[in-house]
Amino acid sequence: MSRAVDVARLIGDRSRATILAMLADGPHCVCEFATALGARENNVSNHLARLRQAGLVRSTRHEANGRLQYYERDEAAVEAARTALSTLLR
Template structure:
């Protein structure tokens, strides 16, 4: 087990809960993109996209790769896999404890 199942990675969940960041993550799952592509795909301003990318980089969800005068962003799938593993483990615990009931004092 990677982490206690009663401790969810709240920072990653909070980041992914934002609709624009979730859209960016979804787009980066398909291919590496630069900021201009993400602005075009999302309709958000360049400043807004850049701010969201900064948060995703700080959380280690994406990495940046310079390419000439552009910077491309790539999703780090291992972070999502770790989150998926934690959620699967939590679901497994819930399945196992579905009939458990703690007695009241």
């Protein structure tokens, strides 16, 4: 229950919500989020750090271009978050 509240507080931000929605169709780098959101890289990086601390996303370096930090969703954690929110509204 407290977990569901924390997840809801994370999603209750448009930037983080769109980040999670963008990650539905595969990994993206920080700069892509920044251009899509109209925000700066450090701001996006802060949001991603929150999501990463919550275990919802992982970060890996791109194999071709090592300067790019690619983020992908932890599908198991996202699915657990979905069920937690769903049971909260049961």
